[in-house]
Amino acid sequence: MSLFGTLVSSAGSLRVFEKALETTQNNVSNASTPNFAKQRLLVDSLAFEPDLGLPGGILSGGLDSYRDRYSEQAVWRRQEEYGLSRQLASELGRIEAYFDVTGGAGIPGALNHFFQSVSSWSVVPNDAAARAAVIEQAGYLAARVRDTAQGLAGARTAAEQQIHNTVDSINHLAGIVRDLNASLRQDYRMAGDPGFDARLHTVLEQLAELVNFTTLRQPDGTVTILLGGQTPLVVGDRQYKIAAQTGGGAAVIVDPQGVDVTAQVVRGRLGGLLQHRNTTLPSYLNDLNRLAETLADRVNAVLASGVDLNSQPGAALFSYDGAAGAAFGLRVTSITPDQLAAALPGAPGGNANVLNLMELANSAEIDGATFMQFYGALARNMGRALETAREGTRTNELLLLQARALRDEISGVSLDEEAIHLIQFQRAYQASARLVTVLDELTEIAINLIR
Amino acid sequence: MGSGEWRLAIQEALAGVAEAQAHLRTPTAEALESTWPNLERATGALHRLAECLRAAPAGGPEPHCALESLRQEVTRLRSLLEGAAALRLGWAQRLYATACGYTPQGQPAMPQVARRLSLQG
Numbered sequence: 001m002s003l004f005g006t007l008v009s010s011a012g013s014l015r016v017f018e019k020a021l022e023t024t025q026n027n028v029s030n031a032s033t034p035n036f037a038k039q040r041l042l043v044d045s046l047a048f049e050p051d052l053g054l055p056g057g058i059l060s061g062g063l064d065s066y067r068d069r070y071s072e073q074a075v076w077r078r079q080e081e082y083g084l085s086r087q088l089a090s091e092l093g094r095i096e097a098y099f100d101v102t103g104g105a106g107i108p109g110a111l112n113h114f115f116q117s118v119s120s121w122s123v124v125p126n127d128a129a130a131r132a133a134v135i136e137q138a139g140y141l142a143a144r145v146r147d148t149a150q151g152l153a154g155a156r157t158a159a160e161q162q163i164h165n166t167v168d169s170i171n172h173l174a175g176i177v178r179d180l181n182a183s184l185r186q187d188y189r190m191a192g193d194p195g196f197d198a199r200l201h202t203v204l205e206q207l208a209e210l211v212n213f214t215t216l217r218q219p220d221g222t223v224t225i226l227l228g229g230q231t232p233l234v235v236g237d238r239q240y241k242i243a244a245q246t247g248g249g250a251a252v253i254v255d256p257q258g259v260d261v262t263a264q265v266v267r268g269r270l271g272g273l274l275q276h277r278n279t280t281l282p283s284y285l286n287d288l289n290r291l292a293e294t295l296a297d298r299v300n301a302v303l304a305s306g307v308d309l310n311s312q313p314g315a316a317l318f319s320y321d322g323a324a325g326a327a328f329g330l331r332v333t334s335i336t337p338d339q340l341a342a343a344l345p346g347a348p349g350g351n352a353n354v355l356n357l358m359e360l361a362n363s364a365e366i367d368g369a370t371f372m373q374f375y376g377a378l379a380r381n382m383g384r385a386l387e388t389a390r391e392g393t394r395t396n397e398l399l400l401l402q403a404r405a406l407r408d409e410i411s412g413v414s415l416d417e418e419a420i421h422l423i424q425f426q427r428a429y430q431a432s433a434r435l436v437t438v439l440d441e442l443t444e445i446a447i448n449l450i451r
Numbered sequence: 452m453g454s455g456e457w458r459l460a461i462q463e464a465l466a467g468v469a470e471a472q473a474h475l476r477t478p479t480a481e482a483l484e485s486t487w488p489n490l491e492r493a494t495g496a497l498h499r500l501a502e503c504l505r506a507a508p509a510g511g512p513e514p515h516c517a518l519e520s521l522r523q524e525v526t527r528l529r530s531l532l533e534g535a536a537a538l539r540l541g542w543a544q545r546l547y548a549t550a551c552g553y554t555p556q557g558q559p560a561m562p563q564v565a566r567r568l569s570l571q572g
Contacts (some may be wrong), residue, residue, distance in 0.1 A: 070545045074538055395527045396478060399534045405477040406538045 012046075013057045026194065071407035072201065078400040079208035080267035085392030087272030091159060092280070092386040098151040099379040107148055107291075107375055110141035115361040121342065122358055125351035126309065131337035138299075138317050142330040146290050149327035152285050159277040160246040166270045167244040167253065173207045174241070175231040176227060181222035182237035191221040212267035228264025231255050250278045280385065285325065287378045293326035294366045302360065306341030306353030314341025314353070357397075365405055457509050460500035461517045467493030468524045475528070476536035 045058045059366050100106035109440040121130040184188055190196045200223065207213060208227070213233065216224040225233040232240045242261065245252045251274055253262045262278075265271050296318035303314035317340070321329035343350040366374045463488070471486035548559035 068545075070542055071538075074541065078534075088452075090491070122547065349502065391523065391527075395530045398472065398531055401476045402478050402531060402534050403538060404541065409477075 029256060036247060046108045068407070068410045071403070071410045072204075074206035074403040075205065075400070075407050077267075078396065079205060080212045080271070082393070082400045083209040083268040084272045084275075084387050084398040085396050087269040088276060088280075089386065089389035089393045091155065091272065091276040092382065092389055094158065095155045095284070095382065096150060096386055098148045099382045107141070107144050108372060108379075109143075110144040111372055111375070112138070112362075115358065116140045117147045118357050118361075121340075122351050122354040125342035125354055126349065128337050131340050131342075134340060135317070135332060135337060142318065142332055143328050145288070145330045147291075149285065149288055149325065152281055152288065153328070156277060156281050156285075159273050159281065160244075160251055162252075163244045163246060163251050163270065163273045163277060166273060167242055170207065170233070170270065171212050171241045173203050173210070174239050176203045177207075177223060177225060177234045178237055178239040181234065184221050185237055188221065208268065211265055213271045227261060228266065229424070230252045230264050232262045246277075250282075250342065254310075256407040284378065284382065285327070287374075288327040289325045289372055290366065291327070291329045291378075292320060293322065295371055296320050296326065296330060296362055298365055299357065302353065302357045303341045305344070305356070307343050307348055308341050309338045309344050311345075311348050313341070315339040456503050456516070457500055457514055460496045460503065461507070461514070461521055462498070463496035464493040465521055465524060467491075467496065468521070468528050472528050472531055475531040475535055478538045483532075483535065 098106070100108060113133075113135040117133045121127070121134050124130050124331050131198060177200065180196065180203070184196075192381070204223075204225075210366065212228055214226050214229040216226070218224060218236070220236075222236050224235050227233050230241070233242070234240070240256050242256075243254050245254060250330075251262075252260050253265055253270070255261050262274060265274055299318055300316040303317055306314045307418065308314055315335045318336055319329075319331050319333050320326040342354045344352040360371070362370060369377065467489040471489040474482045474485040474489070476482075499511050544559040551560035
């Protein structure tokens, strides 16, 4: 092989090694860049046939990314699960204070006080102060029921606002992916840019915390995002914005054509918000309304069956607006202490009707349970749901870390590995550089010899 | 059983489980192997706890709450273990599919190991 051929081969190898070094150094520089996937230089060997003038050596075969689709999707799925349980825990935590289970405050405390005042009234059925105390405690109970209902309604409004905000965030992130797709179409070389790739995957990971989606990589390198695997959010350089509608009975997510796609949102923070707004809160409010309605109806019915101090049929103690939800409008009527019916029609001046009223505290009045038991079950359900969500958050956080560890193992940057690569490349580079130096010197000698 | 004994046993079990959980944040075979001493430690502590409780039962809500916490942590540990296995299995299936394609049923094909029969007379 000629001296010139050897020189060309060595110089070519040197260029490839330089490029490999650049790649490795870029990997190390970006070790802490979020979602950066390391790259490696593919190296092809050249034919070595000295007789035919083929000097051998190596040729750069382009850059290859270590990013792995499976591990990325595993992280996204777990991010979606984490987002869901975290949002549920957060939303349930907001309403936890409204469900006191100690019996000393809130609805259970007010129920206790009301029936205690009825018990005191039964001892002195014609005492004005005892009668006034019953009306006062009834007012307190109604106010606590309204407070709880309004607290839940406030949580519903807050959840709706968050649904709008989350949908805005989803559209914003989808918009970034659309812009990245557009720039990719303008310059296809961006597909090989690790910084571009890292940006795209950072956005997708953020999106996974908000909503469940799938991605499709198109032949031109652009990414298609499908909400719930069905509804397009981004296709190439076009974005399809979703919207939240919260005016009706349930919060709804619609696509640009107005088609309801709510059922496709099952994970992520938006999934958690929708579950809370459309399922959990209505269930609690429904139970609270039933409690208020049944309590008012039963108390009023007992009072109506008795007679007051003037031997008139007993007046109603509670009123409510059924259309708006009994718990929201539960109030004490304009009843006066005299109008409370303590006695039965056959025994005016007695306390038989007050005793009937006292019975309501211990009898199964709603779903086979007392009022207190029914409320207790409601509070326990809420507590269990909150604990499950909090447990889920802790577990899903660990599972997310696990998925990230796998991704890092497969596609991330390991400084140890890169350090080894760097040393390997440095040694190869130094060896080639030494060879080139020797060849350079030999060339000089040869030229001088020719002269 | 003195309250100090069961407390110590549960604390030791919790510590073993917590360390195993920490290992399982990395879903590798090495990490799984690393959990074995921790799990053995937790198992040993629970064995001791069971023996002590059989000898002298402990009452009250405190041991119950402590064991409930342990149960939650063990549940979480199982989730992590299953999560690690799911990730590894998925990854292996992907590798198999890449290397060997898919079966007619759409499952990733398993790599065929070459066999050789050698007879000596």
